[in-house]
Amino acid sequence: MNKYAIFLGCTVPVRAQHYELSARNVAKELGIDLVEMSGASCCGFPLKAVDAETALLVAARNISLASKIKLDVVTLCNSCTAMLSDAQIQLNTEEFHSKFKKVGLSYPHEVRVRHFVRMLYEDIGIDKIGEAVKKPLNGLKIMPHYGCHYMRPSQLYGFDNTETPHTLDELVSVTGAESVNYADKKMCCGGSVLGVDEELAIKMANHKLSIAKENGVDAIASICPFCTVMYEDNQRKAEAQFETQYGIPVLYYPQLLGLSLGLDANAVGLKFNRIKSDSMMEKLTR
Amino acid sequence: MIDLRKSDPQFKWEIAKREGGEGLLKCFGCSDCAASCPVRYFDERYNPRKIIRFTLLGMKDIVLKSPFLWFCAHCHACTERCPQGIRVAELINAIKNYAVEQGYCPDGYKMQLDLLMKMGRLYEVEDFDLKKRQRIGLPPIDKTIPEVAKILESTDILKVLKK
Incomplete structure (x- = not known):
């Protein structure tokens, strides 16, 4: 049995419950046990620009x-993954470890930190996921969006290929959907500059939305709540700023995977997506 | 126009000794970071190479007072491509941390710190959220995490931000 501590962060448990719900239900289907991390807080990433230490x-x-319950950590947000992975590496340095002990903390057992989607790819694997697919999403064109901190910096992760990433493409393809190959796959969503210059952030988000439209995709597959804020919550703003129409659904990858595993729309929280995926769902029932 | 008489020769050493800043002196100005930067692709006012160059030249005021320092999305596209192996995004972050110590912190970050002091999270967990979680079958979560405030009080971050 694969067993992990699940780290939720700030955004997922209150703003992206459909992401959490679909991830938990997908885990159940694939025989993955997710254990709660009682007392978990913000990952710390929002403080990094102010004071990295x-x-x-x-x-x-x-x-x-997680160390106290001796479980490796899986996360649902890219930036949480980066922040926790960085800390996990720093904990092995004497200098940081002593500062850590000074604030009364302990690290009795070495644990790994990975994104939930990376765990699916590495620990469950494409073949086993493929065997579990009951209702392939045949006929759907899905645009995978990796986001920055899923695989960068490579010094931290050593996973996937930072110039030509492929793991999410494979995970989309195994659902039976077509994973759309496109230019600028590793482009940032703009989320990190939203608080500094909204117009610029929307410009960055619009770039990928316009590529999605050109490719006629049925949905964008996201694996980070902040990227979804940019592509889904701010899609209207992009439409206004660039005088265009998109109406492109943005689903979390576990929602898509869940549908292919035979879960119904409620079990993957489809009604909580702001941009409705009715036409996509219609294609599936045809 | 850059007036080198205003240069602070200590500035680059201040940055180079910080975590993340260690690669600063290796920069030979090839501009690979700027060419890889998604922010610069959309807005030329942000240019990581320029920030690094100004830092090496000791143009402290230009670097610290520039609103564009904060445009870095910390996406690490530059880090992946730097031929000198500089962790460019971490270097820019080290400069941000130094700017904060010198009294230049954007208000948005101060607000985030206040939220973390109060709740240990960026978003408030309201009764509405807890009920919704229960309704759709998600486990309960802590409303606040006071241990975060304890950590923040144990470091210099609060003192620094009062500057």
């Missing part, structure tokens, strides 16, 4: 919670 301490405290 404090951010690392906040991250390391979360890791210590």
Whole structure:
């Protein structure tokens, strides 16, 4: 049995419950046990630009919670993955570890940190997921969006290929959908500059939305709540700023995978997506 | 126009000794970071190479007062491609941290710090959220995590931000 501590972060448990719900239900289908991390907080990433060391301490405290229950961590947000992974590596340095101990924390058991989707790819694997697909999403064109901190920086992860990423493409393809290959696959969603310059952030999000439209995709597959904020929540703003129409659904990857595993729309929280995927669902029932 | 008489020769050393800043002196100005940068692709006012160049030249005021320092999305596209192996995004972050210590912190970050002090999270967990979670079959979560405030109080971050 694959068993992990699940780290939710700030956004997922209150703003992206459909992501959490679909991930938990997909886990159940694939025989993955997700254990709660009681007392887990923000990952620390929002503090990094202000004071990297404090951010690392906040991250390391979360890791210590998983360490006490001796479970590797899976996360649903790309930036949480980066922040916690960084802290996990720093915990092995004497300098940081002593600062960590000074605030009364302990790290009794070495644990790994990975994105939930990476765990699916590495620990369950494409073949086994393929065997579990009951209702292939044949006929759907899906645009995978990786987001930055899923595989970058490579020094931290050593996973996938940072210039030509492929793991999410494979995970989309195994659902039976067509994974759309496109230029600028690794482009940032713009989320990190939203608080600094909204117009610029929307410009960045619009770039990929316009590529999605050109390719006639049925949905974008996201694996990060912040990327979804940019592509789904701010899609209207992009439409206004660039005088165009998109109406492109943005689904979390576990929602798509869940549908292919035979889960119904409720079990993957489809009604909570802001942009309705009715026409996509119609294609599936045809 | 850059007036080198205003240069602070110590500035680059201040940055180079910080975590993430260690690669600064290796930069030979090839511009691969700027060419790889998704932010610069859309807005030329942000240019990581320029920020690094100004830092090496000691143009502290230009670097610290520039609103564009904060445009870095920390996406690490530059880090992946730097031929000198500089962790460019971490270097820019080290400069941001130094700017905060010198009293230049955008208000948005101060607000985020306040939220984390108060709740240990960026978003408030309201009764509505807890009920919704219960309704759709998600486990309950802690409303606040006071341990985060304890960590923030143990470091210099609060003192620095009062500047």
